[in-house]
Amino acid sequence: MQKSFWQGIYKKLASPKLTVIIFFFLAAASVVGTLLPQGLGEAELQRHYGQRAIWFITTFGLNDLYHTGWFRFLLFLLCANLIVCTIERLPKTLKVFRRREEQVDPQKLTKCSLNCQFTSKLSRDEVEARITNIIAERFGPLQRLDGAGYMGGVAEKSRWSPFMVYVVHLSVLLVLCGALVGSIFGFKGSMSIPEGESVSEVMLEGSDSGLNLPFQVRCDKFNVSYYDNGMPQEFRSDLTLIRNGQEVLKQELRVNDPLTYDGITFYQASYGAILKEAEVELTDRESGAVRRFVAPFREWVDIPGTRYRAQILRFEEDFRRLGPAMILVISRAGREPDASWILIDSDFHGNKIENYHVRVLHATRIAYTGLQVKQDPGAWLVWLGFATMLVGIGLIYYVSNRKLWVWAAAEEPGKRGTKIVIAGRTNRNELSFEQEFKKLCDRLRAELGQEG
Amino acid sequence: MITSSILLGITTFAYLLCALLYLSGVIFRRRTIMFWGSVNGAAALVIQMAGMGLRWWESYQIGYGHVPLSNLYESLVFAAWAIMLIYLVMEYRTKQRSLGVFPAVFAFLAMAYASFSTGVNSKIQPLLPALKSNWLIAHVVTCFIGYAAFAVSFGISILFIARESRHETSGNALSLLPNLRQLDELNYQMVLFGFLWLSLGIITGSVWADLAWGSYWSWDPKETWSLITWLIYAALLHARNMKGWRGSRVAWMSIIGFGCVLFTYFGVNFLLGGLHSYVNIR
Numbered sequence: 001m002q003k004s005f006w007q008g009i010y011k012k013l014a015s016p017k018l019t020v021i022i023f024f025f026l027a028a029a030s031v032v033g034t035l036l037p038q039g040l041g042e043a044e045l046q047r048h049y050g051q052r053a054i055w056f057i058t059t060f061g062l063n064d065l066y067h068t069g070w071f072r073f074l075l076f077l078l079c080a081n082l083i084v085c086t087i088e089r090l091p092k093t094l095k096v097f098r099r100r101e102e103q104v105d106p107q108k109l110t111k112c113s114l115n116c117q118f119t120s121k122l123s124r125d126e127v128e129a130r131i132t133n134i135i136a137e138r139f140g141p142l143q144r145l146d147g148a149g150y151m152g153g154v155a156e157k158s159r160w161s162p163f164m165v166y167v168v169h170l171s172v173l174l175v176l177c178g179a180l181v182g183s184i185f186g187f188k189g190s191m192s193i194p195e196g197e198s199v200s201e202v203m204l205e206g207s208d209s210g211l212n213l214p215f216q217v218r219c220d221k222f223n224v225s226y227y228d229n230g231m232p233q234e235f236r237s238d239l240t241l242i243r244n245g246q247e248v249l250k251q252e253l254r255v256n257d258p259l260t261y262d263g264i265t266f267y268q269a270s271y272g273a274i275l276k277e278a279e280v281e282l283t284d285r286e287s288g289a290v291r292r293f294v295a296p297f298r299e300w301v302d303i304p305g306t307r308y309r310a311q312i313l314r315f316e317e318d319f320r321r322l323g324p325a326m327i328l329v330i331s332r333a334g335r336e337p338d339a340s341w342i343l344i345d346s347d348f349h350g351n352k353i354e355n356y357h358v359r360v361l362h363a364t365r366i367a368y369t370g371l372q373v374k375q376d377p378g379a380w381l382v383w384l385g386f387a388t389m390l391v392g393i394g395l396i397y398y399v400s401n402r403k404l405w406v407w408a409a410a411e412e413p414g415k416r417g418t419k420i421v422i423a424g425r426t427n428r429n430e431l432s433f434e435q436e437f438k439k440l441c442d443r444l445r446a447e448l449g450q451e452g
Numbered sequence: 453m454i455t456s457s458i459l460l461g462i463t464t465f466a467y468l469l470c471a472l473l474y475l476s477g478v479i480f481r482r483r484t485i486m487f488w489g490s491v492n493g494a495a496a497l498v499i500q501m502a503g504m505g506l507r508w509w510e511s512y513q514i515g516y517g518h519v520p521l522s523n524l525y526e527s528l529v530f531a532a533w534a535i536m537l538i539y540l541v542m543e544y545r546t547k548q549r550s551l552g553v554f555p556a557v558f559a560f561l562a563m564a565y566a567s568f569s570t571g572v573n574s575k576i577q578p579l580l581p582a583l584k585s586n587w588l589i590a591h592v593v594t595c596f597i598g599y600a601a602f603a604v605s606f607g608i609s610i611l612f613i614a615r616e617s618r619h620e621t622s623g624n625a626l627s628l629l630p631n632l633r634q635l636d637e638l639n640y641q642m643v644l645f646g647f648l649w650l651s652l653g654i655i656t657g658s659v660w661a662d663l664a665w666g667s668y669w670s671w672d673p674k675e676t677w678s679l680i681t682w683l684i685y686a687a688l689l690h691a692r693n694m695k696g697w698r699g700s701r702v703a704w705m706s707i708i709g710f711g712c713v714l715f716t717y718f719g720v721n722f723l724l725g726g727l728h729s730y731v732n733i734r
Binding site: 016017019020023024026027030031033034035038066179188227229231232233234235254255256257258265267269372373374379382383386389390393394396397429430431 | 516577580582584585587634637638641647648652655662663665666667669671676677679680683684687691695724
């Protein structure tokens with residue numbers, strides 16, 4: 001009972017129908033993943049969808065579909081299907097590959113879908129010589145399998161071609177294994193390094209946690225150049241890697257030209273500016289009192305002449321296309337803090353918090369360079385898989401296994417000439433082989449002189 | 453003074469003429485007309501190549517200097533070229549001229565859309581830093597050869613279905629077409645060829661993304677849709693080889709596959725762009 005259950009599963013896994021079904025499910029799941037925005041948080045879901053839709057989305061993990069268990073299960077199923085199909089079929093392919101024919105049977109040849117037979121005027125020896133030549137010219141050497149009273153031979157091209165399918169399947173497994181290894185043993189994240197500063201913490205992708213590198217990355221200089229229409233032309237960072245206080249590597253990092261150190265690769269991904277500090281002027285709209293202070297980014301400062309404190313909480317370079325803006329928080333003892341977006345470059349009438357009108361007198365910004373950081377011990381498996389896949393698919397397209405059988409024997413005593421039977425078979429590209437076979441037969445008929 | 457836009461403009465109308473010649477050849481069952489269709493197609497191909505070359509040169513004159521494969525306009529032009537090239541090579545190898553209508557129409561439509569749509573900017577634009585890589589050429593060329601092969605296969609599939617639905621009569625407009633078995637085999641060859649190039653395209657894109665962003669696969673809509681397309685054609689190949697599917701089932705799958713190609717190419721940009729823009733999420 002137990003055994004037949006597993007046998008049943010094994011049998012299902014061995015079916016090519018399952019492969020096609022998995023392909024369709026993977027495709028359908030991927031469609032859903034592109035139609036529904038991925039990576040939406042709880043709050044965004046609440047804003048866009050109704051209660052039932054949210055239940056559906058969160059239950060099936062549709063907002064992070066490609067990382068859900070069921071999507072991974074589909075990939076796993078594909079791998080299992082591939083492996084079981086290989087176990088089932090490879091021995092048969094090997095058997096066919098190893099089998100050498102021992103004799104040529106004219107009866108069997110005439111049953112091939114591609115065959116031709118005719119009688120030549122020439123003697124058997126002459127037929128033998130000419131046929132061998134013509135076939136060698138077009139098909140490669142004829143392997144002789146002569147028997148009692150007849151000439152037999154087989155010519156074959158690309159005997160190994162049926163194995164290419166297995167090569168492609170292996171490549172898919174390699175790619176998926178590489179991805180698995182990378183996701184378990186590697187990491188992916190980003191770093192923002194202000195010009196002149198050193199950072200060793202990488203913010204990991206898809207989580208709030210960071211990871212400390214065993215060395216520090218210093219951005220000595222950041223450079224960006226623009227086209228005359230304002231589009232960025234190129235940007236690059238001069239980086240120095242510092243390990244235990246020692247400068248171990250100094251290199252320029254450009255887009256499309258990553259840098260690898262100690263198995264960790266850095267990519268020039270983005271750039272921007274951060275706010276270092278701002279000089280702020282508050283005008284009390286009732287009393288007209290004006291207060292000025294300098295606030296470093298994300299540090300509480302006392303507002304002079306009051307018992308209040310202020311902090312710049314966030315900075316955006318382009319807030320809703322209105323230009324640079326920051327969130328200023330004013331905190332008063334015993335009350336909820338008040339906060340608002342303040343436009344930095346303009347004296348906007350909406351720049352207010354409670355009864356204060358806010359003006360930014362001066363903002364000191366520094367450029368930062370945005371790096372992607374990655375360690376992926378599985379990448380080489382993926383590259384190997386890619387290369388294998390291309391070789392496999394390429395050879396499937398360009399090479400097919402073609403086989404040709406020849407049989408010739410002198411006519412029965414009393415009759416002149418030689419009887420000839422030829423047959424051919426291919427595993428792919430039948431039409432062009434058919435044409436080739438027809439041409440070959442026509443040529444043989446012409447050169448060997450068909451009787452009658 | 454000859455500019456690239458003049459040459460590409462000529463190409464557009466040359467493809468229209470080419471499509472009309474092939475069509476009249478099939479309808480009136482005149483092989484000579486189809487022969488002139490082929491001549492016209494080959495000439496248009498050459499003029500278009502000159503046009504693309506000139507555009508390349510012009511981009512250096514402006515100071516941007518890049519291969520003309522960088523935006524929607526340039527990719528449409530290249531798509532038209534690739535479709536016609538693949539078709540003409542197939543025509544030469546199979547000696548079948550009667551399949552030219554669809555490729556010529558597609559080439560014309562791609563050129564016309566590129567030239568006349570207000571949504572397609574035909575100006576030579578500078579390249580963003582991330583696009584400045586030789587992988588751009590490898591990636592775009594391989595993808596579009598794949599797409600073009602699928603377009604030709606789509607044409608063959610439509611003809612297959614049209615031919616199958618009619619009974620064999622000699623007075624039929626479709627009588628110059630290859631027989632069903634030939635169409636099916638040609639279709640399969642074309643899909644396999646396209647599959648090889650689509651795989652190359654996805655792989656070059658993946659290698660390039662790894663160089664530029666440090667991630668060979670990030671499930672962005674374009675990537676995902678190219679994978680969906682790959683899966684559909686992979687399903688077709690398996691169904692044909694393992695389940696013995698032939699004929700109209702394969703033709704229908706090829707049509708669905710080409711729908712995926714179109715969605716990968718246009719749909720992701722125009723429909724998913726607003727909903728799920730690459731820039732917003734990142």
